[in-house]
Amino acid sequence: MMRTDVVPPEAAEATGDVAAGTVALTRDRSRPATASGSGNGCLAGDAGAHRDVNAGGCVELRVVNDRLCTNRRGAAEYLNRSLETINRVASPKHRPTTGWREPVDVLDGQEWYALEDLDVFNASYFQVKRTARMARVHQVTLEGDPDELINAKEFRTLIRVTHGAWSKYVEKSVPAWEQDRDGYLIKPDLEEPGRRGIIRSWKRHRVESWINNRPGSASSTGRPKQNAHPDAGE
Secondary structure (H helix, E strand, O other): EEEEEEEOOOOOOEEEOOEEEEEEEEEOOOOOOOOOOOOOOOOOOOOOOOOOOOOOEEEEEEOOEEEEEHHHHHHHHHHOHHHHHHHHHHHOOOOHHHHOOOOOEEEOOEEEHHHHHHHHHHHHHHHHHHHHHHHHHHHOOOOOOOOOOEEEHHHHHHOOHOOOOOOOHHHHHHHOOOOOOOOOOOOOOOEEOOOEEEEEEEHHHHHHHHHHHHOOOOOOOOOOOOOOOOOOOO
């Protein structure tokens, strides 16, 4: 359940069918968080339940045409997204492709959106995009002999990282490899001396398993900053 603590601004007064106020939406601690990456609250399939904002977050709400609404800044807090992102997906130019709902009304020069419409948008847009992104990352099938070796260039191309980032991955992994265990990257199946350093190779099935079971996205796994030596690890 979502608790709504209403803190009416001094200048806010309910007039007609519009009531203004600033509210703090806080999580019922008895309910565990069920989403990550795009804020706490409902996922697709639970769009009828209002999302909770992070503790301490404040959203300005108004009852407009008998619907609980917030403005764009409130939508950003409610959906745990930047205001820049909300302005982009909610712009009239992008609404046809993002599916952002039309405002319930325009008051005081601001568009006001129903919280239930924000819940639906979160499930149909942000969560769908996140699921698709995770599927691209984690559902990889590498064609060919599973025991065939692939080199470092092929490996880093599969996980879509730059040469510099890959070199940093290798640098952070070497201490573990020297102890005959996986590190930031899985331990190579073959290491050979090369003209510019050690040439490393991995069996295809091990690379596939590592990609499909690691957390994070293809280009962001909490990787280190890209300031490594360009020739390392090839």
